[in-house]
Amino acid sequence: MQLTQDFLRTKKLPHIWCPGCGNGIVTAALVRAIERAGYDQREVVIVSGIGCSSRAAGYLNFNTLHTTHGRALAFATGLKMARPELTLFVIMGDGDCSAIGGNHFIHSARRNIDLNAIVVNNHIYGMTGGQHSPLTPTGMKATTAPGGTLERAFDLLELAKGAGATFGARGNAAQPRQLEQLITRAAKHKGFSVVEALSPCPIAYGRRNKLGGAVEMLKGMKESSVAVERAAEMDEADLEGKTLNGVLFSIDAPEFSSEYHRMIKKDHG
Amino acid sequence: MQLTQDFLRTKKLPHIWCPGCGNGIVTAALVRAIERAGYDQREVVIVSGIGCSSRAAGYLNFNTLHTTHGRALAFATGLKMARPELTLFVIMGDGDCSAIGGNHFIHSARRNIDLNAIVVNNHIYGMTGGQHSPLTPTGMKATTAPGGTLERAFDLLELAKGAGATFGARGNAAQPRQLEQLITRAAKHKGFSVVEALSPCPIAYGRRNKLGGAVEMLKGMKESSVAVERAAEMDEADLEGKTLNGVLFSIDAPEFSSEYHRMIKKDHG
Amino acid sequence: MAKRQEILLTGAGGQGLILASIVLAAAAVNDNKNVVQTQSYGPEARGGASMSGVIIDVDTIEYPKVTRPTVLLCMNQASYNKYLPKVEPGCVIITDSTFVSGPFKEELQIKSLPITRMAKEILKREVVANMLALGVINAATGLVDRNIFRESVYNMAPKGSGELNQEAFDLGYRLYEEGPEQLCRDAAQTSR
Amino acid sequence: MAKRQEILLTGAGGQGLILASIVLAAAAVNDNKNVVQTQSYGPEARGGASMSGVIIDVDTIEYPKVTRPTVLLCMNQASYNKYLPKVEPGCVIITDSTFVSGPFKEELQIKSLPITRMAKEILKREVVANMLALGVINAATGLVDRNIFRESVYNMAPKGSGELNQEAFDLGYRLYEEGPEQLCRDAAQTSR
Amino acid sequence: MIRTVNDEITAVLTINQEWCKGCGICVAFCPREALFINDAGKAEKHSDQCTACTVCELFCPDFALVVVKKGAAVHGGN
Amino acid sequence: MIRTVNDEITAVLTINQEWCKGCGICVAFCPREALFINDAGKAEKHSDQCTACTVCELFCPDFALVVVKKGAAVHGGN
Amino acid sequence: MAETKPVLMQGNEACAMGAISAGVRFYAGYPITPSTEVAEIMAAKLPEIGGVFIQMEDEIASMAAVIGASIGGMRTLTATSGPGFSLKQENLGYAIMAEIPCVVVNVQRMGPSTGVPTAPAQGDVMQARWGTHGDHPIIVFSPSSVYETYYLTIAAVNLSQKLRQPVIMLLDEVIGHMREKVFIPEAGKLLVEKSSDQIPSDWKPYDEKGLTPLVPFGFGHYYHVTGLFHDQYGFPTGDPPHVERALDRLHAKLEKYRDEIVLTNYIGHKEPRVAIVAYGCTVRSARSVVKKAYWQDRLPVGLLSLQTIWPFPAREIEALAKQADVIIVPEMNMGQLVGEVERYVCGQAKVVPLNRYDGEMITPDQISELIGRWLS
């Protein structure tokens, strides 16, 4: 499928991302998913936080809202409650979403508000030059963990699920077609949905951790990923060091903005 | 066992809590647990947030730190990292812990730092007079949900687990002896442990929801609670409307403050 | 009522004195007076002390806090101890003898009546002691037109309890005018 | 070197110009001069433009930003286009001919040398083009004592790459003094 | 706040009426129906019924009930 | 930014070298080895190898590669 | 204008009702004493009129949600108190930068920190001006009565919309919690100043030529909203001349509409020997003194009450300084707005602060005692 350049602000390109940065691959997958789902351009809103990945909002030709660091979901919650007919994609970095933004993430999940969170997980704070994030795997190096971080990482989708999210999927930049499909499914899901998109940051993460350049990082990503369906048939030893890919959970539950508007219509009308 | 009044600041009593408020029952259970575990009074620190339940800190005769709303665990993290030899109990209300404090809660769980969180869940914002909290069950009334809240509630222990907590237990004020034992076990656990203590707030919650006075609320609490061990043998229909009680999970994992101090000892010398 | 009236309602949290002050204030509004109502907030209000003030005037009310009470209601001993020293001679003082046992200074105009006991014994509902107190106060002072006040009591009562509250208010009048003994006697007769 | 020297190192992000400026500044410190180093930050630095300035003086340096460069290094075309118009006659201008193709104004003192190409071809490590550039600059200007500079280059290089960096620095000197053809000839001979 | 207790029995329930708020929880949960709320709105004991089982102590939200061993003193910190 | 394409084939790969940052991802993932990085550091095509399979388009982080249907125009918004 | 029946109303209630009258249909907040009633009333009323009430997880999220809803085209309000106001600062700055209208209510309590949550104070006056980082314009109203709270809230909502600029309602606990008799003119009627409905075809979200209305998301204008410095279309730029122009633009709108924004009121002697400058509940004590001293005792005193405290009524103070010998500034803090008064009085009159910061109101006696001292 051709990338719909109508959905890109081509005048703003080339973008600011480093050569080989996965942000562009994820952004392209999002554009294809929006196209595929057939949304009207006017009814799509892109909300983002602050970080390299969040700069995607500036390149997408919709109504775009580049908020403050960590708060994208809270802005989006207000907008969605005010205008439930709009479809919102909320792009966040791993730090943006799970460090400073962690509270809004779990509360969006709890409320099951119909927002589509796209978490670009490059395992690092890219924008500020490579500090560890809550999704940096234990032992990996960062400017603020020169000897490797001692902290444990969140499993973002376990966190989302524990908080009440009703849709959770994981894809990666090395499987862009699948990523696109996961985003499409997330968008169709009514309720809070999370797509964790693993993405290479060769500059602030790959280099310091000797993971090679963008190509090597992408290859590594692909190799270590296993589809959930296939994982079900594998034994523990084989799964060691692997990352599950695909739709990890999808649950039906009342969606908050529509429940609310149903309630006020009843009260009001 | 006699309540050790050495551990209470008796000169500050009577306390400010309303007649029949569960905060005192939970506080007494905590005191007994500390006594039972045999801690030295100097090595125990009580940290709390802001709320009715958090006022407990002022009545406990240890080093006590009454912080800002929602931030108790973050203060406690700093203190624990600075002084890993101290034993910290962190008392929070349901709002304090899971609304404004949600981010610190999940990150404490992720780091698996050895703090003992005692979450006094009265399903409401008591201190400010009865607004709904993230732990108010859907449909229940509050001053900010006069028709009953439409929001879904967290399952606090599922949230903690999803975030990486290694110990989670639920008790209630209607079973004070068991609550004491759960706190004792939490304190012994090395890593982040959460004890959710259900507690009646007859004034700001019970009255508005027609749950009766303190006595009725306690009785209701007891009736609806089922020990995990027993629940394992019950079928779904019987468990409907019941709350699981006891230690819900307990996992071994490296504890952050001790890992960190081991690391710096190695580096340092 | 030309002079600025400053009414202080004091007692324990849970006695419904804040609601009483609001009802009093609303009644005064309905009676076309200027009114300001204030109250003490805080965790102390939780089971502890409760205080609220109402200022009624025909002139514009600027400073909203009660400084020189012209009417003081004390519904418990603690509040009596605290506020009595603050009033000046001429102030109408009403105490609930159910909870306040004195000492009563001769030089002050103190009326001690079993407000809560009457609510409990005659109306079987301690919770309306506050409206009963309003009846006593208005009987003693005539702050607000009686009928307007009655109506306000009715309108501001929680759903379904308008009549009961009005009854309490009326009983307050009778308590003030006829005294507790008479009330008890009447009640005994009715229940016979 | 009595006069205040203002050195501007410009090029693309990733060419190591910021590190070069720090090495230059550190060398000047070791040579007992006053130094201030500044740089442009920002997301632009990511793949985009990179600029850093070093001021060297015997007097105290107050205003820290380069305003009238006495030395300008341009490591790519974009930076050449941007900064050339800002320099005044008398400024020593060095461009990396690997990436900068002019136009070269006659009236300006421009030295165009294949800095990156030499690093790649002779040292097989494009990444040390920055140190090579420092060699060129110092050869052209004598800003810092050569030996002190060499030592600083060694000391500030990433672990294990001190020698390589020094070699690059020296090659810069030779590139400036002998020209690229001579270097290539020599290199061809060695590799034979 | 030092209260010594009856020497004849091994443990005894003490009630601190200053702290008691009259919530009635002890009354409701005492297995011996040994407690009641008196006219002043405070918990009080039918002393002959009490077995010093400590249930009420566990339940009292106001730390007002303490079962004390014979001869022990009840005192607090600052 | 309007580029029309070769009429002879049904789809064709266009490369926007202004946007390309030379990361080499397309080169590495092209199943036909149809791409290389030229001297200017930009992706370039051995045009006879390309099957217009769009793999490189999916992978290019810079939106620089687009497989365009015959006669189609590539254009963008604001 | 036919006056309706008078009602007894609380300050916080007047704030909520004013907001509703001004068309506010979205409230996001987090409870905190002494502002909670605003939320509680909104929670009860908004659903009944098709509006949205949401209790967010904290004050940061509340501020964010309000901005999000404003971008969706709703009129919005959030209320808090000191600690929550501190938390809202980052996103308040965002709203200022991105020019998103909203009204933020801070019912002040005694600080710093948790302080005395139920005691009145006027300690957040300077914070309301300078609480968020970076140079920024701000509008702050400080009502002194329940009715003023009602109409200033309406003004705040309408101004905020018109200027695409957050407006702060800075109440104090006394005003927030007191009940008084008010006449609500045309109660229930929408008092909404409509900004022009016509969206010009060349509409730009941040037109350098001047103020443009906010076109909500979802209507086909694909613009960008960011807290970065941005160009006319909302796209980031760090270009120095642009940055300067952008900051000038933000401040110019307040300068241009200054007369609509800066509301003050003077009573008393034309050439007072002693003048009082007051705001919030303190106005009430001051007014009771000045009324008596001037109207009754014909003393040369006056009171300049400030409904708007930011932008600071500099011209009014300069004018007053030319008339008055002594200017008394009573504040329920350790001296905040008095600094600005001193700045603009600039030695032209003697400025005397009167500060009370024990959690109680300044009394008329305190003020009249001080006036007496300076008159003699």
Next chain:
Amino acid sequence: MAETKPVLMQGNEACAMGAISAGVRFYAGYPITPSTEVAEIMAAKLPEIGGVFIQMEDEIASMAAVIGASIGGMRTLTATSGPGFSLKQENLGYAIMAEIPCVVVNVQRMGPSTGVPTAPAQGDVMQARWGTHGDHPIIVFSPSSVYETYYLTIAAVNLSQKLRQPVIMLLDEVIGHMREKVFIPEAGKLLVEKSSDQIPSDWKPYDEKGLTPLVPFGFGHYYHVTGLFHDQYGFPTGDPPHVERALDRLHAKLEKYRDEIVLTNYIGHKEPRVAIVAYGCTVRSARSVVKKAYWQDRLPVGLLSLQTIWPFPAREIEALAKQADVIIVPEMNMGQLVGEVERYVCGQAKVVPLNRYDGEMITPDQISELIGRWLS
């Protein structure tokens, strides 16, 4: 004092190294441009010397963790920039109220909001004074060189400990990011002012009689720490006279040690016709002009540079106003500290702001041009 070899050091690095020299052994923070290097250096150095570095989940938690660690007896520091500084305000107020020492570094960037993250500005000057709610005292240092950053950080840590009062290091991006030659005297030596080790037997955490040292938790003093107004033992009270005394107490310590806190420096003519008042990197531009104008051209000019901007050097400004005819206040903002200068000059001299807010430094040329205009 034997000087060691000079080194090239960055401002942010000097801040980190100064902290370490002053005994800081705990850092909690959240990265943000342009302050991140402080964290990164701490992350590298602290573990090597047995200290604790922790990257928290956000700035709020960072501020909280630092306070927690201080209560545990460690010397602590946290660094951030505008948006993060806004977020820290609530807990900063807590530290002030509870009298917990800590040093908070704000390396200012261009605001408001996300602004231009990498551009220099001095836009948080008023926020540093008034950012948290309620009346509160604060100490703010503003260095103008790498070396000044080093020694002011040491002073900040020691003062903070001594006064049990948070101290702000308000850097600007220029100072934070520039590298310059510095001599670090006795590098590596601990420059720790020890507060007396003797804990008096009648120690009270908040003794009304005056400053007492902080006794860390875990040593058997079972006191209470709270952000509520509290008595000598730390227990909550809302009693009005007490509240007033408590606020007085908080402010009195700064007054008492004013001379240790307020650091300024004057160069130039004794009775200047034109004087400059500057702080932060702007001092450098001003100094280069004044050096030339006074030392070389013997013009009647002078420069008062402020290392301490809060508490405001009111006396120094008052004294200067008596000598100078014109006072120029160059600031990389729209005019912040100039308001305070005007307040204290009080009409005694002409105050001329020089503002630049395009994300660039004020140049010597801008200043000398303005001086020239006012000299002629």
